[in-house]
Amino acid sequence: MSVVGYLRDVADPENYFEIFAGRVTVGRAESNDIKIASRSVSSHHAELEIEPSARPPKMVVTDMGSRNATFVNEVRLLGSNRPVSWGDVVRFGYDTVTYRLVQDLDVPGRGKTPHHFSAPYHACAPALFFSATQRLC
Secondary structure (H helix, E strand, O other): OOOEEEEHHHHHHHHOOEEOOOOEEOOOOOOOOEOOOOOOOOOOOEEEEOOOOOOOOOOEEEEEOOOOOEOOOOEEOOOOEEEEEOOOOOEEEOOOOOOEEEOOOOOOOOOOOEEEOOOOEEOOOOOOOOOOOOOOO
16 A cells, blocks of 8 residues: 555654555544544544545545544534645644645655655654554654
8 A cells, every 4th residue: 555645743844644545544542543642632533535546636534523623724624524635734623733734745845854664554753643553753
């Protein structure tokens, strides 16, 4: 399975989660593809669905009825979904960490990532974040 994009920490571009085609789950529970250990993030908080083969590529963020909502470009989603594009900013709950959806880690003006680790769900996650399978940093 190949990486189609990344959820990159806006404040610290060295930290990011890999995003694969299909459905990626986000939340506090161990069963999520991306696990976020924050009290404002629900157990099964949100889903990101990407179909890169669709023309144009289909990308949707869905809030799974979380207690504290999901935000796309600061627009609150609560039990609903919203189409997204590369460059959009996503926040889960009222956590201060926000992520930008990027297709490439070497985006001009944002600096280059010195190395890339291949991981099932993410690489170099922020200190408060880890995946269900491993933590790399």
